[in-house]
Amino acid sequence: MQNNILIVEDDMAIREMMAFSLRREGFETYKASSGNEALEQLNQVHPDLIVIDWGLPDMSGIDLIDMIRRDDVIKEVPIIMLTARAEESDKVKGLERGADDYLTKPASMLELMARIRAHLRRSSGFETNHRIEYKGIVMDADAHEVSIDGNPINLSLTEFKLLKLFLQNPNKLLAREHILNHIWGRNTFVEDRTVDVHILRLRKALKKHHKEKWIQTIRGVGYKLAHT
Structure with a gap:
């Protein structure tokens, strides 16, 4: 599957060169010349990785990273800072504020590409176990398989995504929004009722294993997964 990379860089020549090199390597690229333009892009697409310059015209790259890390939908996306600021204190600040990696300009495209691929491998689970367990529910996210107390359960893609979200956030209230x-993306026009319908379907699948009550309704707010 093609990975999406968002490039946030105000220098047009550098931005276009990076986009060209990434497309040549098989990546889908999105470009932004400012922090606000990047935020607009993030309302349209969920990138697999973001490359951010420190010195943007409307805000610092650090401030943009702060906004991304506070957003529940995209806060886990890997971020590489690519900047002319080469002081060790700047690198420390960038990493402490939420960047996953830090490269100083001029950086070779070969090194940038290698670091992008390394972060994508980690974020996609090649270096982590995508097995999730909770009170007898076992999900293998890579194999797209779920079992309850050792018995396999068949779920639609949406039901699978819902259950994965709950398993990743046990005992935590998840608002409908x-x-x-x-599940559907920030810029998709889907009614709240759609969530309720798919929750009902997930509960129906769990009912065969006497776990339907584990998906609890918090009236007027949302749902949470809790062992009863």
């Missing part, structure tokens, strides 16, 4: 953004 939060669920909508994660």
Whole structure:
């Protein structure tokens, strides 16, 4: 599957060169010349990785990273800072504020590409176990398989995504808007009722294993997964 990379860089020559090199390597690229333009892009697409310059015309790259890390939908996306600021204190600040990696200009495209691929491998699970367990529910996210107390359960793609979201956030209240953004995307026009319908379907699948009551309704707010 093609990975999406968002490039946030105010220098047009550098931005276009990076986009060209990434497309040549098989990546889908999105470009932004400012922090606000990047935020607009993030309302349209959920990138697999973001490359951010420090010195943007309307805000610092650090401030943009702060906004991304506070957003529940995209806060886990890997971020590489690519900047002319080469002081060790700047690198420390960038990493402490939420960047996953820090490269100083001029950086070779070969090195940037290698670091992009390394972060994508980690974020896609090649270096982590995508097995999630909760009270007898076992999900293998890579194999797209779920079992309850050792018995396999068949779920639609949406039901699978819903259950994965709940398993990743056990005993945590998930608002309908939060669920909508994660499952259908922030810019998709889907009614809150759609969440309720798919929750009903997930409960129906869990009922065969006597776990339907684990998906609890918090009236007027959303849902949470809790062992009863």
